[in-house]
Structures are given as structure tokens and as C-alpha cells.
Amino acid sequence: MRYSVEHKAAVRKRILDTAAREFRRKGTNAVSVADIMRDEGLTHGGFYRHFKGKEALLIESVETALRQVSDQLRKETANLNRPQALETLIGFYLSEEHMKHPERGCAFAALGTELARYPKRCRGAIALALDRYREQLLSLMPGRTDSERGANFEVLFPSMAGCLMAARAQVDARRSSEILSGARAFFIRRFCAEPAVSGQEEA
Amino acid sequence: MRYSVEHKAAVRKRILDTAAREFRRKGTNAVSVADIMRDEGLTHGGFYRHFKGKEALLIESVETALRQVSDQLRKETANLNRPQALETLIGFYLSEEHMKHPERGCAFAALGTELARYPKRCRGAIALALDRYREQLLSLMPGRTDSERGANFEVLFPSMAGCLMAARAQVDARRSSEILSGARAFFIRRFCAEPAVSGQEEA
DNA sequence: TGTACATCAGTGAACGCGCGTTCACTGATGTAC
DNA sequence: TGTACATCAGTGAACGCGCGTTCACTGATGTAC
Numbered sequence: 001m002r003y004s005v006e007h008k009a010a011v012r013k014r015i016l017d018t019a020a021r022e023f024r025r026k027g028t029n030a031v032s033v034a035d036i037m038r039d040e041g042l043t044h045g046g047f048y049r050h051f052k053g054k055e056a057l058l059i060e061s062v063e064t065a066l067r068q069v070s071d072q073l074r075k076e077t078a079n080l081n082r083p084q085a086l087e088t089l090i091g092f093y094l095s096e097e098h099m100k101h102p103e104r105g106c107a108f109a110a111l112g113t114e115l116a117r118y119p120k121r122c123r124g125a126i127a128l129a130l131d132r133y134r135e136q137l138l139s140l141m142p143g144r145t146d147s148e149r150g151a152n153f154e155v156l157f158p159s160m161a162g163c164l165m166a167a168r169a170q171v172d173a174r175r176s177s178e179i180l181s182g183a184r185a186f187f188i189r190r191f192c193a194e195p196a197v198s199g200q201e202e203a
Numbered sequence: 204m205r206y207s208v209e210h211k212a213a214v215r216k217r218i219l220d221t222a223a224r225e226f227r228r229k230g231t232n233a234v235s236v237a238d239i240m241r242d243e244g245l246t247h248g249g250f251y252r253h254f255k256g257k258e259a260l261l262i263e264s265v266e267t268a269l270r271q272v273s274d275q276l277r278k279e280t281a282n283l284n285r286p287q288a289l290e291t292l293i294g295f296y297l298s299e300e301h302m303k304h305p306e307r308g309c310a311f312a313a314l315g316t317e318l319a320r321y322p323k324r325c326r327g328a329i330a331l332a333l334d335r336y337r338e339q340l341l342s343l344m345p346g347r348t349d350s351e352r353g354a355n356f357e358v359l360f361p362s363m364a365g366c367l368m369a370a371r372a373q374v375d376a377r378r379s380s381e382i383l384s385g386a387r388a389f390f391i392r393r394f395c396a397e398p399a400v401s402g403q404e405e406a
Numbered sequence: 407t408g409t410a411c412a413t414c415a416g417t418g419a420a421c422g423c424g425c426g427t428t429c430a431c432t433g434a435t436g437t438a439c
Numbered sequence: 440t441g442t443a444c445a446t447c448a449g450t451g452a453a454c455g456c457g458c459g460t461t462c463a464c465t466g467a468t469g470t471a472c
Contacts, residue, residue: 003435003448011448027320029232032425045428046449054426108369113316116371117230123374130372154382155366155389162365163358166311168319169333171326179357186358190393206415206468214415235458248461249416257459 012050014040020061020068024110025103028058059122062115063129065107070136077140085140087192093160094184099167099176108133109161142191156191159183215253217243223264223271227313228306231261262325265318266332268310273339280343288343290395296363297387302370302379311336312364345394359394362386 018039022031033054034044051057076092077085092098093106102110108130115126134153141149141156163183167176206214221242225234236257237247254260279295280288295301296309305313311333318329337356344352344359366386370379 008448027317030320033427034425042448043450044426045451048427049448108372109316109365111316112365112368112372113312113314114230116368117233120374123372126372127374127378151385154369155386158365158369158382158386159362160365162312162315162361162363162368165315165319165365166357166361169311169315169326169329171323171330175330179361182354183358183361211415236460237458245415246417247459248418251460252415 008050011040011042015047015050016057016060016064019057020065020107021103023058023061024065024105024107028111028114033057055122058118059125059129062107062111062126063132065110066129066133067136068104069106070133073137073140082140082142083192086142087188089137089140090156090160090184090187090191093157094163094180094187096177096180099164099180102168106161106164108157109164112161112165152191156187160187211253214243214245218250218253219260219263219267222260223268223310224306226261226264227268227308227310231314231317236260258325261321262328262332265310265314265329266335268313269332269336270339271307272309273336276340276343285343285345286395289345290391292340292343293359293363293387293390293394296360297366297383297390299380299383302367302383305371309364309367311360312367315364315368355394359390363390 015036019031019036022036022039025031032044033047036057037044037047047057051060073089073092077088080088098105098109108115115123118126134150134157137157138146138149138153141152143149143152160183163179167179167183170176170179218239222234222239225239225242228234235247236250239260240247240250250260254263276292276295280291283291301308301312311318318326321329337353337360340360341349341352341356344355346352346355363386366382370382370386373379373382
């Protein structure tokens with residue numbers, strides 16, 4: 001072999017990291033296989049030694065991106081107790097930083113509407129990756145059972161993703177910030193102060 | 204003139220309606236100018252007698268789509284009192300029907316992540332269209348002042364759009380329905396039962 | 407009223423371009439002997 | 440130890456394709472006289 005096994009694995013990882021970043025930054029259509037390889041100082045032909053095609057790369061990129069973000073969110077909240085952790089998580093997800101840097105952020109908030117339109121064979125893998133994402137963050141959700149925490153996740157995360165998307169769609173920076181801070185206040189109040197899914201706190 | 208002024212206006216409107224529908228269905232990249240014209244029984248060349256280019260069409264399509272949806276939502280809630288109207292609106296927005304038919308639904312929920320990446324010259328016009336959308340639906344929002352109602356809109360709508368996007372990304376129909384019904388219950392409880400933005404109900 | 411002309415929505419070939427993918431090839435290194 | 444060969448990551452020309460846009464042209468109808 002010309003290159004060692006470790007070399008190949010390392011190149012593959014770099015391609016994946018670049019793809020995960022660029023897809024989130026520019027969308028999956030605006031980034032070509034050649035663009036990604038050029039970013040690594042390689043040419044497009046070699047790409048097919050690492051991935052079956054662009055579609056396979058996209059699926060792995062989404063998996064990679066979601067893993068990176070759930071790892072980061074877990075790390076940021078690792079030493080905090082439950083309510084603090086959730087408040088911190090919401091603060092991070094709905095931060096100016098996250099709004100300005102989709103390339104390092106949640107893949108669902110960056111690519112959601114186009115992922116929803118991919119053919120079923122892709123969406124299956126993507127849905128699994130989203131399930132793992134939820135699994136990783138489940139312990140940070142409010143609720144007494146996994147089922148309650150799961151239900152909370154599935155309202156909170158899509159909702160926050162929608163608000164982030166709205167903030168990013170704005171042209172006026174002040175409007176973007178208002179959307180973010182309004183959403184932060186809302187979700188912190190609704191998910192940190194009291195259980196969100198079950199209904200018994202309404203007298 | 205070969206064709207009457209009314210003819211031209213009618214063709215333009217049909218192009219716009221088709222574009223608004225197909226963009227929402229397939230995304231803006233997956234629909235070509237030729238596709239849209241073919242749908243009208245026309246050829247691609249004539250397109251440029253009606254629009255400056257695809258980008259201009261996209262902007263007008265988003266405006267058209269948002270207007271159609273706000274008109275429909277206003278119509279559906281026209282004869283209802285405030286809390287009923289809001290509950291109905293949330294029920295419509297987070298319905299199975301809306302999930303299954305992005306082509307007739309909210310353009311922000313269908314195209315949000317790609318709209319957020321368009322060049323600024325587009326996003327300006329799109330942001331204005333989103334402002335008009337909000338304006339049209341403001342009276343249905345909870346709150347005592349327009350500012351409160353506006354703040355509620357800017358949490359509620361992006362959040363619902365995110366949940367719709369999540370439901371559409373799922374492959375399993377039951378999971379999609381659960382996401383929708385969970386979101387419906389949450390938003391109805393949080394926005395219909397009590398003021399959502401101001402904080403004084405927390406004793 | 408009839409005739410000549412202007413208008414312009416719509417046609418379809420052509421443009422340059424970038425895409426995803428394929429493939430014959432290169433050449434450094436591991437392996438077999 | 441040296442030599443011949445196999446491996447395969449990476450190269451870059453080439454493929455077919457579809458895109459947005461341009462443009463010379465058509466031809467039905469409105470307008471001027």
C-alpha cells in the first residue's frame with residue numbers, strides 16, 4: 001500500500017469534517033464534491049475511494065455534525081445540576097454564536113427543510129441520527145420518565161431550531177437578536193421552571 | 204399586441220402560483236425555470252418576458268405563498284372569538300394536512316433553512332414578506348398590545364415551523380404524528396390558556 | 407372599411423457553466439521470495 | 440539482504456447532463472391611416 005491504513009482513515013475523517021462544516025454553512029446543493037476535496041488539497045477523483053457518492057457523504061456528515069453538537073452541549077452542561085444544565089443548554093442553542101455559525105451548529109437547524117425533502121432512503125438514516133441526538137441529550141430534558149423527557153425534547157428542539165432559523169433569515173441584526181432573546185426567555189420559563197408536557201400544574 | 208394585457212397578467216399569475224407551489228414542494232434548487240414553464244404548457248424562453256430571473260421569481264413566490272397561507276388562516280378563524288381562533292390556527296398549522304402538503308403550506312416551514320442562506324439582497328425582500336405575514340396574523344395572537352402580540356408571534360410561528368419541519372423529516376408516520384400532536388398540545392396550552400410572553404402569572 | 411405596419415408574448419436553438427461520476431493511469435510503499 | 444511484484448490512494452481528463460440566460464425569430468392581433 002502506498003499509504004498506511006491510519007492515513008486513509010485520517011483523510012476520510014478530514015473529508016467528513018469539512019463536508020459537515022461546509023454543508024451546514026452553504027447548504028448541500030451549494031457545496032460540490034470537488035469543493036470539499038479542494039479544501040483538503042486533494043482532487044475530486046479520489047473522493048470515491050472514501051465514499052460511495054455525495055449522498056452517502058451527506059448522510060455521514062449529518063451524523064457527524066449532530067454528534068459534534070450533542071457532545072459539545074453535554075460537555076458544556078456536564079458539571080451542572082438539572083435545571084441549571086437545561087437553562088445553559090437553551091442559552092447555548094439560542095445564542096448569537098450559534099445563530100452566526102451554522103457551520104459549527106445543529107445540523108437540523110441548518111439543513112432541516114432540505115433534509116425533510118431528501119428521498120426516503122436518506123431520511124431513514126437521518127432519522128436514526130436524529131434519534132441518537134435525542135438520546136444523547138435526553139438526560140438534560142425535564143420530566144420524570146424517559147418518555148416524558150422524550151416528549152419534551154421533541155417539542156423543545158424543533159422549536160428552538162425554528163427560532164434559530166427565523167433569526168438567521170432576518171437581515172436586521174437587532175431583529176435577529178430580539179427573536180433569539182424572546183425565544184430564550186420563553187423556553188427557559190416554559191421548560192426550566194415547571195414540567196412542560198404533563199398538564200397537572202394547571203389547577 | 205398579440206395578447207391582451209389581461210392575458211399577460213393571467214399568465215404571469217399562473218407562473219407565480221406554479222412556482223410558489225413547486226418551490227415549496229421540491230425546494231428552490233430542484234425546480235428549474237423550464238419545469239415551471241412546462242407546467243403551464245409554455246417553453247422556458249418566454250419566462251423572461253414576465254420575470255427578471257429565477258431569483259426575482261423566488262422572491263415573489265415566497266411573497267405569494269405567505270399571502271395565500273395568511274389569507275387562509277384568517278379565513279378559517281374569521282368567525283371565532285380570540286382564544287378559539289388561536290386554538291384553531293395552531294390546529295391548522297400543526298395539522299397532518301399541513302405536514303403532508305408543504306406545497307400549499309407555510310413557505311417559511313417549507314423553505315426556511317435555504318431562505319436563511321440566500322444573499323442579502325433576497326433576504327431583505329423575504330424579511331419584508333415575513334413582516335407582512337406577521338402583520339396579517341397579529342390580531343390572532345395573545346397579548347394586550349401589538350408589541351406583546353408581535354413577541355408572541357415571533358416565538359410561536361418559528362417554533363411551530365420547526366416542529367412541522369421535524370415531523371416532515373421523520374420517515375415513520377406515527378412518529379411524525381406524535382411530534383405534531385405533542386406540539387399542538389404544548390402550544391395550545393402555552394399560548395391559549397394564559398399570556399405567554401409577559402411573566403406576571405408566575406406568582 | 408380596408409391595408410400596412412408595429413408590437414411583443416412566446417419559441418427553441420445555442421451559450422457557457424458546473425455538477426456527480428467514471429476510469430485509465432501514476433507512483434510510493436508493503437509484501438513475497 | 441536485495442529484487443520483483445501487488446496494492447491502492449490519489450490524479451485529472453472525459454462522460455453525459457441539466458441548469459439559467461440570451462437572442463434571432465414567429466405570427467397573431469392592435470393601431471394608424
